[in-house]
Amino acid sequence: MSSPYFAQSRSVVTRSGNRTAGCRPAASLRSRLTSSRGNADSQCSAAVKVEVEVDEARLSQPRPSSLSLSTGGGHGLPQPGTVQPKTETDALPLSSHSRRRRQLKVEYDKDEGVSPVKTEHWEPPNWKKQLGFIREMRSGRDAPVDNMGAEKCYDTEAPAHVRRFQVLVSLMLSSQTKDQVTAGAMQKLRAHGCTVENIISTGDETLGKLIYPVGFWRNKVKYLKLTSAMLQKEFGGDIPNSVEGLVRLPGVGPKMAHLAMDIAWDQVSGIGVDTHVHRISNRLGWLWKPTKNPEDTRKALEEWLPRELWSEINWLLVGFGQQVCLPVNPLCSVCLNQHSCPSAHKISPTKRPKAGSPRSPSPTSSFKIKTEPGQEFAVKDERAEKESLPSPLSPTTQRRRLKSKVDH
Template sequence: MPLACCSTRVCYVIHCCTMSSPYFIQSRSVTSVTSPAASLRSKLTSRRRDVTDSVAVKVEEEEAKIPAHGPASASLSMGGFSELPLQGAPHPKSETATVPLSSHSRRRRQLKVEYDDDEDFKPMKVEHWQPPDWKKQLEYIREMRSSRDAPVDKMGAEKCYDSEAPAHARRFQVLVSLMLSSQTRDQVTAAAMLKLRAHGCTAESLLATDDETLGKLIYPVGFWRTKVKYLKQTSAILQKELEGDIPDSVEGLVRLPGVGPKMAHLAMDIAWDQVSGIGVDTHVHRISNRLGWLKTPTKNPEGTRKALEEWLPRELWSEINWLLVGFGQQVCLPVNPLCSVCLNQHSCPSAFKNSPTKRPKAGSPQSPSPTSAFKTKTEVEQDSAVKDERTKTEPLFTPVSPTTQRKQAKRKVKMS
């Protein structure tokens, strides 16, 4: 009896170590058969291992057939273990019990990504479009404009304000001169500004002036009746919001009545000494298209401004306006340009070509639409207003010549 008890205890200790220690679980060679109970337990353990291995192989085969992200793959793994299905319950593809999936079955094949060496990698260079020979053409225009004797040099917006006035009054006068210059020659604009400055060209003084007096002061600028309305509305806004000063941003200037993008960019340059964009008028628009400075021809000054700003260096934005405006007033005229005296006659694609014909009369089959080229936002509004003016009487302050008086007298005599 003492020997049997000792052997039973020893077997029990060995069995406990085998069940609890991971070393004895992984090792398949260490076994101890000292009693019927121990041998029975060892047989059950070995049979469980065989079942586990066979089921794991089947699960791996089934998982290979099922898509990686299918619903069945998600049901196979719950916390790393699976349960035995109930008897009679439907189970796809398998009737045996499932076991924990091995790490090899979950592993996915990874793609190997190879990168080029930094030394061999060269980023692609994106070249911006530029017109051919534009630098040479610009130098020739500077040479032709070296005398600075064009009307814009003597009577432009930079020359129309009172240099001795307060800063806010000077900025307001710059804006007023730009508003009056639309569809008006520089000589007429300068004369109107002289009369306004003598009267008092501030937001407060223009608000105190009645429409008739203000019309006499700015006459005969183009669309003077419409500009009287715009001047009064703009003065009221500036006096209320900025105490007579003008906005210091393009967005604030454009929202004023009668102020377009060209005026806003020029006002920022002249009044605030800030280059916000290119001031494009009819001269800049026409010459840019003639010289081929645009990737594709544009139909209005605003489109020309955007196209020029895409490639023209920013340090030239302030200079390009007065250069091309004076060049258009003296050499590159709208009709019959003087190509024979132009230094760019050999590189200009439009040199010695026929000048554009005059616009046909309204109502003719070839008459252009009201929103055709050379019209900005302000000019379109003014064109609609000038139609009403034509239905009224003759403009004020227009003297009748003696010749006209004699013709009218003769007509009355014949009719009588």
């Protein structure tokens, strides 16, 4: 065709932005595209290599499947001479996988083990009011424990380590013994010389006479000698300053250990629970459930009783148990807690006397004889005299015996 429109040369804009003077043949354009694709392939491989090195440095393992390069142009290839950096979009598969794994891990940590159970802090009802009444009833400080307890039995003029030893000795003697008897024994021991060295050098017979009549005095003589020797050998004549060290001593239990820490070392390590504290705590309902021994009572009290009351509670309840809340026949009518105590006005169980004991009633008697201390043997002698007397004879028997005498 000779049309001037087709005959004239026209300019063509290429991808590089340069204008050409005229239209090139199709073969020339295909060759250019082929060479451009080859350059892009080389650039693409270089970009992949860089991305792999970056991933190895960050994730310590290559993930080629997650690598993606941003495309340019209409052929899906990067522009020659440029390396596309890794973007947040490129790491989406890895990020979503890591995020899911982290969520599973956190959820697993929360579910691991026993799930915590929300428990409320238990405390007995009205215990503060009851404690206030006990303090009011103990305000006179005239119970035996106030004047003859372990805090009153040591020599205040003695050296510190000797005072601590005397506190421990008084606690060892007080087991199954009234405070009056313990105070008398400690007075005799202090006059003899209540030190570690003197106890070791004193014979068993002499030591027994000094502490008699405390309960189980023969066993306590043995415990005092063994404990004194152990204190001299391992602690330099002083007593241990820990509960663990004190309970290792022969004849020393948890109650004595906690009281010794409080009195001798001025450290509150626990509640000293003796028979009075054990009995009264159960009567007042101060325990989650009734306990059978003082050690269980101590653990139950320490779970709810504020620590600042641990030192006071022993002194309060012991004196209260000696004067009002007696083991047998407690004086509930004069107790200020009689309206809130669940055990008020209930007959305390009494121990059944052994068979043959002076206080055991006669098998034929239908009543109990209440005697004062020291009168049991007089009652027993009176019963023996009555039993030795001959029983009165019936009138018929008397006539028969009289008739047999007359015949003879």
